[in-house]
Amino acid sequence: MTAATVIDVQGVQHTYGDVQALRGVSLRVPRGSFFALLGPNGAGKSTLVSLMSTLLPLQTGTLEIAGLDVRRHAAAVRRRLGLVFQEPSLDERLTVLENLDFHGRIYGLGGRERQQRAEHVLGVVELGEWQNATARILSRGMKRRLEIARGVMHDPDLLILDEPTTGLDVQSRRAVWSYLGALRRQTGLSLLLTTHQIEEAEDADLVAIIDRGEVLAFGTPQQLREGLGGMVVTLRGVPDDLRAGVLEGVPDAVVEEVGDTLRLRVADPAPMLARLAPDLPRLSGLSVQAASLEDVFLSLTGRALREERVSVAAPHVSPTDGRGFR
Numbered sequence: 001m002t003a004a005t006v007i008d009v010q011g012v013q014h015t016y017g018d019v020q021a022l023r024g025v026s027l028r029v030p031r032g033s034f035f036a037l038l039g040p041n042g043a044g045k046s047t048l049v050s051l052m053s054t055l056l057p058l059q060t061g062t063l064e065i066a067g068l069d070v071r072r073h074a075a076a077v078r079r080r081l082g083l084v085f086q087e088p089s090l091d092e093r094l095t096v097l098e099n100l101d102f103h104g105r106i107y108g109l110g111g112r113e114r115q116q117r118a119e120h121v122l123g124v125v126e127l128g129e130w131q132n133a134t135a136r137i138l139s140r141g142m143k144r145r146l147e148i149a150r151g152v153m154h155d156p157d158l159l160i161l162d163e164p165t166t167g168l169d170v171q172s173r174r175a176v177w178s179y180l181g182a183l184r185r186q187t188g189l190s191l192l193l194t195t196h197q198i199e200e201a202e203d204a205d206l207v208a209i210i211d212r213g214e215v216l217a218f219g220t221p222q223q224l225r226e227g228l229g230g231m232v233v234t235l236r237g238v239p240d241d242l243r244a245g246v247l248e249g250v251p252d253a254v255v256e257e258v259g260d261t262l263r264l265r266v267a268d269p270a271p272m273l274a275r276l277a278p279d280l281p282r283l284s285g286l287s288v289q290a291a292s293l294e295d296v297f298l299s300l301t302g303r304a305l306r307e308e309r310v311s312v313a314a315p316h317v318s319p320t321d322g323r324g325f326r
């Protein structure tokens with residue numbers, strides 16, 4: 001691996017007893033990237049992150065972080081990583097500054113360096129004025145910002161964020177992403193985000209779609225969308241008598257149905273729209289868009305990432321789709 005690579009995972013498998021959580025994962029992520037690991041619950045994201053952060057011993061394969069082998073250089077790997085976990089992990093009895101200072105001590109930073117770093121990272125997440133406040137009194141969004149500040153306190157190469165915006169309101173989410181963007185610009189920090197939220201992965205430089213312990217796709221969001229091809233036509237308020245006709249006309253379309261809304265991915269929407277033209281006034285809405293990462297996920301796994309929102313009309317799944325449905 002060259003120093004230009006921040007994550008290098010090759011042939012990694014992991015089992016918990018009889019459960020095979022990872023089935024031969026291979027990924028190479030350039031330094032400075034914002035990399036998103038996108039997958040549903042149980043896909044294997046946390047297992048992979050735990051292996052990267054040396055919290056679990058590597059069973060099979062090789063794994064290097066910033067050029068350091070996790071088996072041979074576990075302590076050095078930990079020094080190069082910052083971690084922000086989904087579950088809150090601050091010491092609520094300590095002040096904002098004390099939380100950072102404690103972390104700095106664990107990582108062996110000297111007194112002056114701790115002070116300088118704390119000042120700097122609190123400035124980035126705009127918590128400078130709160131440095132003497134007890135962590136307990138901070139809002140959820142502020143706590144998350146403090147956890148990010150703590151994650152980069154020791155100036156890591158890679159910040160691992162496990163579902164970092166879960167439970168935050170929209171404004172706090174935006175704030176978190178804005179601070180992470182600032183950190184990246186200032187330091188060239190690499191980010192690894194695990195998420196099941198498509199919107200967050202859309203902004204990444206590189207995305208790996210992971211399901212049932214396997215990486216199903218790896219590339220830029222644009223590459224993944226282009227690889228899928230086609231356009232997505234959304235028809236809202238489809239009357240029952242029109243539904244069958246719509247579906248029969250596009251036997252190769254990948255279809256999702258939510259109530260009276262039909263979402264169809266088709267190679268070329270023009271013939272279908274021409275055929276539907278006389279009935280379009282009967283619909284309550286129509287849109288034609290490029291495929292999204294959600295469509296990529298659906299195509300690769302046969303399931304929507306948000307299962308509760310969408311059902312897939314299996315008979316209209318294209319049998320010729322190379323990636324296939326399971």
Ligand SMILES: Nc1ncnc2c1ncn2[C@@H]1O[C@H](COP(=O)(O)OP(=O)(O)OP(=O)(O)O)[C@@H](O)[C@H]1O
Pocket residue numbers: 016019020021039040041042043044045046047048
């Ligand atoms: N400690 C464990 N013991 C046994 N099985 C486990 C353990 N941890 C995870 N698993 C199993 O391994 C598989 C992958 O789990 P993992 O937590 O890595 O997935 P995930 O994508 O992070 O999901 P989530 O977002 O729900 O944490 C799942 O089938 C899970 O049930």
